[in-house]
Amino acid sequence: MSRPTPLQVDDDELALLTDLYQLTMTQAYWKEAMDEVATFSLFFRRLPPQRRFMLACGQQHAAEVASRLRFTDGALARLAAVDQFETAFLDWLANWRFEGDIWTLPEGTPVFANEPLLEVDAPIAQAQLLESLVMNLVQLETVLASKAVRIVTAARGRPVVDFGMRRMHGVDAAVRGVRAYRAAGLAGTSNVLGGLRHDLALNGTMAHSYVLAHDSEREAFRTFARHYPQTTLLVDTHDTLAGVRQVIALMRDEPEVRIGAVRLDSGDLGELAKGARALLDEAGHPEVKIVASSGLDEHAIAALLADGAPIDAFGVGTQMGVAADAPVIDLSYKLVEYAGTPRVKHSTGKINLPGRKQVYRHRDAAGQFSGDVIALRDEPIEDGQPLLRLLVQAGRLDANEMARADDARERVADALHRLPDHLRRLEEGGSGYPVALSQGLEHLQSRS
Amino acid sequence: MSRPTPLQVDDDELALLTDLYQLTMTQAYWKEAMDEVATFSLFFRRLPPQRRFMLACGQQHAAEVASRLRFTDGALARLAAVDQFETAFLDWLANWRFEGDIWTLPEGTPVFANEPLLEVDAPIAQAQLLESLVMNLVQLETVLASKAVRIVTAARGRPVVDFGMRRMHGVDAAVRGVRAYRAAGLAGTSNVLGGLRHDLALNGTMAHSYVLAHDSEREAFRTFARHYPQTTLLVDTHDTLAGVRQVIALMRDEPEVRIGAVRLDSGDLGELAKGARALLDEAGHPEVKIVASSGLDEHAIAALLADGAPIDAFGVGTQMGVAADAPVIDLSYKLVEYAGTPRVKHSTGKINLPGRKQVYRHRDAAGQFSGDVIALRDEPIEDGQPLLRLLVQAGRLDANEMARADDARERVADALHRLPDHLRRLEEGGSGYPVALSQGLEHLQSRS
Known part of the structure; x- marks a missing residue:
């Protein structure tokens, strides 16, 4: 055959499925010896008007791909031809591994604006490189499931x-x-x-x-x-x-x-x-x-x-x-902490929440979801169920958590019974679901 | 690693990327010994309101995949587990090859409602099996390019x-x-x-x-x-x-x-x-x-x-x-001829054009596209440029035509100069582009 199937993306090529700036920024971090731990948070700022909640899906695939991502010789040869990368950097990429942690919402969890679907803690050159691929993977399944x-x-x-x-x-x-x-x-x-x-x-x-x-x-x-x-x-x-x-x-x-x-x-x-x-x-x-x-x-x-x-x-x-009425959600993968210091982008009236986070979901006496609190990850919170779970630890998938992620269908079916009735309505408009910020997060936000 | 990358679709698996009914219908054709040549035509019935033309793209990939599609032992073992297929049919599938012809619009050709982007002539059990995959492949690139x-x-x-x-x-x-x-x-x-x-x-x-x-x-x-x-x-x-x-x-x-x-x-x-x-x-x-x-x-x-x-x-x-305003076109892959006889679906007010076709594009004295005629493929037409070209003949890709398909960027740039000005407007509404039926096609349609 004259050429490979035009549809195939080999494991070999996955590391190249990224935006160029991820690689140029990573090279810059490498040159500057910036290797402190960064936390990136994946979230969306607002629900599409046609949706009252999204089902977070695809984080498991994203974690799986992150844990095995490698720059093979073939991939590095192709990067060398791009003519933006130093040989020593490409040598360093040959040994690049994701060795950080990934916290994720379990597959099929209903998720609302500003709640992390996923957080990555890793040296910045590891966490940065995951951005484009993780977003692509989570975007598809979340949009379609929702x-x-x-x-x-x-x-x-x-x-x-x-x-x-x-x-x-x-x-x-x-x-x-x-x-x-x-x-x-x-x-x-x-x-x-x-x-x-x-x-x-x-x-x-x-x-x-x-x-x-x-x-x-x-x-x-x-x-x-x-x-x-x-x-x-x-x-x-x-x-x-x-x-x-x-x-x-x-x-x-x-x-x-x-x-x-x-x-x-x-x-x-x-x-x-x-x-x-x-x-x-x-x-x-x-x-x-x-x-x-x-x-x-x-x-x-x-x-x-x-x-x-x-x-x-x-x-x-x-x-x-194609989820024709809302084929895309405006996912962001934002740096929220670097070298132990919370970070936040301030421009033009968007809410950005600094720091590592956890989401707590509350239930009323009948078992219905009654509201969420977005808190700092290490903030002592007594009420509510913490949603984000550690799926990848020091670069390794947690097998129990991976198996748990396969329960998505049961999780969605259960959640549909627990969501307030008005969130299951199909029409646009109407009241939303209460998502509050914890004291700790509000305090940090006001200082940032 | 515990399991394969969840993103990979091997050549091995491509033949399974189809709708179940393609396989059940094919088994039925096989059992009935229906092996006459069928022609299927890929077209859309109407432009999305947000589009004045589409750029036909992806036919080349579709033809390439068709020409090499195989049911491997691994694929057949998975089909056997579906429990709808006879062993003798699976044996027959092991030798299945696409040995027909595929006519396509060159990549990047502006295309309008009811014009074939692609026609397949092959024994019905070959042509039928291509439907789902060909549609998926052409849909993506056509929607995004447009x-x-x-x-x-x-x-x-x-x-x-x-x-x-x-x-x-x-x-x-x-x-x-x-x-x-x-x-x-x-x-x-x-x-x-x-x-x-x-x-x-x-x-x-x-x-x-x-x-x-x-x-x-x-x-x-x-x-x-x-x-x-x-x-x-x-x-x-x-x-x-x-x-x-x-x-x-x-x-x-x-x-x-x-x-x-x-x-x-x-x-x-x-x-x-x-x-x-x-x-x-x-x-x-x-x-x-x-x-x-x-x-x-x-x-x-x-x-x-x-x-x-x-x-x-x-x-x-x-x-x-995601081509957010028109993420999908309503492509159809319809049987238009079987065993030498034109076929057509009649129901509920949709136009369906029987028979094998060719599209002729006319130019005015200044070189601008002035209108198309959809004709029967073997109808003697003297005016206009025939657009559909034979890319796969008896199952084999034509290397010259494949190389020509790579000129899509130049073809689009040229076509943009030749399209009537009003077709390049961005707003909805306004007049369209004249697409007529030939005498031969009108005659056949009235008889069908």
């Missing part, structure tokens, strides 16, 4: 299946996205590699092309149902309700055929679902379920269900796959 | 540099995105791996953390400028204009220091640029340029320039990195 959980919420217990692989932003998004969907509570995915790698059930129906490649819709339905008992048949290739009648006729004429569901993929889904349900029930097939897809998001699903559409499951792709 | 070219247009010749790696959707988006940015005409990228792999100049400045890690802003500027002559200094860590004065004082006190530019990254960029320009000019430093960044998109850049902001270059990240 969108998906809204769709799951809107479906009110009905299964939601991811159909979005083809519309997601590239290969890594398509694969890691499924991990975020699993955390968010989706029932399944059509994405084979994503589902296999991240342990989410595989689902699939059929495409219009299958119907069109056969001489008739009826013939397509017959063959597919024979090959796949209990399958879902796509009924809208020509005319949705006529398609449903074909399915009914098939079940009548060939009683051994078992159909699990029909899928509606165009038109007025609410009306068509009612029509399809009526036809199926009338024909004595209340067991055949109705799956709907086609440009759905949480608002469309909520509207369909509010209108009584008899839809049993939803397939969601495009809108969820 | 956003980036608007930002380049808004900057009216001033360099635009990509700062967005940290906000893009994962690793593949961050790397391949740079290829799209190169096509769109960006001047550089901060993304080291992306720039190295896709041949775009690397640029970088400094971060607030560098300033904060030093005892004073002045000290940070001094050290960084010594290490990197002609560098760009970030002046807004505390107070932007005070930061500019620090830069001026540094140049006054240490005349050997050479500063290339100052970077403004917060606040009212237009006012601050005017203030910074005045201070620098007054101090006798008209050679020091002004770089602006901070949440910029094409509208913000156009407004700054319309207001006379003396900004010499723009750093753009978040909005461009």
